[in-house]
Amino acid sequence: MTPNEMPDDAVLSSLRGLPACDVSRARAERLRTRCHKELAAQEPSRHSSARDSEARWHRGVFVVAGAWCVLYLWATIYDAVGVYVF
Amino acid sequence: MASDDEPEVVEGLRRGDPAAFDRVYERYRPRLFAFLLRLSRQRTVAEDLLDETWLRLVAHARSLRPDTRLAAWLFTVARNLYWTHRRDSLVEEEAAAELLTLWPARDSWPSPYDVVATGELGRRVERALATLSPQHREVLLLVAYEGLTPTEAAAVCQIKPDAMRQRLARARAALVEALEGPDRQVALKRSYGT
Numbered sequence: 001m002t003p004n005e006m007p008d009d010a011v012l013s014s015l016r017g018l019p020a021c022d023v024s025r026a027r028a029e030r031l032r033t034r035c036h037k038e039l040a041a042q043e044p045s046r047h048s049s050a051r052d053s054e055a056r057w058h059r060g061v062f063v064v065a066g067a068w069c070v071l072y073l074w075a076t077i078y079d080a081v082g083v084y085v086f
Numbered sequence: 087m088a089s090d091d092e093p094e095v096v097e098g099l100r101r102g103d104p105a106a107f108d109r110v111y112e113r114y115r116p117r118l119f120a121f122l123l124r125l126s127r128q129r130t131v132a133e134d135l136l137d138e139t140w141l142r143l144v145a146h147a148r149s150l151r152p153d154t155r156l157a158a159w160l161f162t163v164a165r166n167l168y169w170t171h172r173r174d175s176l177v178e179e180e181a182a183a184e185l186l187t188l189w190p191a192r193d194s195w196p197s198p199y200d201v202v203a204t205g206e207l208g209r210r211v212e213r214a215l216a217t218l219s220p221q222h223r224e225v226l227l228l229v230a231y232e233g234l235t236p237t238e239a240a241a242v243c244q245i246k247p248d249a250m251r252q253r254l255a256r257a258r259a260a261l262v263e264a265l266e267g268p269d270r271q272v273a274l275k276r277s278y279g280t
Contacts, residue, residue, distance in 0.1 A: 009258075011258055011261055011262055011265070012226070012229070012230040012258060013230075014207065014211045014265075015211060015215070015226055015227070015230040015231045015261075016230065016231060016233075017207070017208055017211070018120075018124075018208060018211060018212060018215075018231060019208060019212075020116050020120060021116065021119050021120040021123050021124075022115065022116040022119055022120075023115070023119055023133055023136065027133065028115060031136070031137055031140055032108070032111055034137075034141070035107060035111070035140050035141065035143075035144045036104045036107065038141060038144040038145070039102045039104060039107060039144050039147065040102070040104075042102060042144070042145075042147070042148060043102050
């Protein structure tokens with residue numbers, strides 16, 4: 001018998017005839033509604049994605065401004081060195 | 087036990103689609119409740135654990151893998167919740183008084199199995215099952231009642247497939263003993279003329 005083969009006998013088959021059970025209709029509906037709300041609450045919010053793109057734009061501005069500052073500083077130092085050395 | 091549309095349903099859950107949730111909910115809610123009820127033998131406990139199981143699914147819906155087997159996932163969560171509850175509360179009550187709660191509530195939906203429930207054999211099997219240890223009950227419920235393969239049931243119970251087959255054989259033997267118990271007592275009484 002392979003690991004997935006079911007021993008098919010009367011004893012185990014008798015369990016298949018056990019009655020189905022369920023919670024009351026009202027309780028099932030309450031739980032469904034609660035789960036729908038939880039699902040909706042987890043939806044990635046449009047506000048947060050807008051905030052993300054705004055943050056990316058700001059970061060880009062800072063990177064460009066930072067690079068310009070570094071270049072300016074480097075050019076200033078280079079000029080100063082040229083004045084005093086030569 | 088995975089249905090043909092399961093990948094589609096899982097994809098829907100990953101998107102947070104309520105319709106996909108409803109399909110899973112309708113398909114597995116009675117099965118999970120029956121499993122938890124027979125495992126815990128207490129309706130209120132089973133109801134609470136059922137709620138928690140579904141809330142866990144919702145909480146993890148977006149991070150499910152596309153190849154998730156929902157039956158195995160849900161039964162694993164339900165089983166783990168039961169054992170956590172059992173450890174926390176140290177509850178292992180005697181079954182007799184609670185056996186009545188195994189029958190469907192008045193306002194629950196009728197099913198074809200209700201007919202079987204009224205039969206003597208169904209009651210005997212239910213009583214015999216309730217007398218077994220939780221470990222034996224869970225393997226019998228997963229494999230014989232829910233139709234999970236022994237490998238799937240082993241994954242749910244977090245044991246190796248070989249260990250699952252051994253446990254299943256022991257559970258089956260225990261069920262046979264429990265089923266034969268009352269008959270043996272009746273036969274003994276008859277033989278002694280009492």
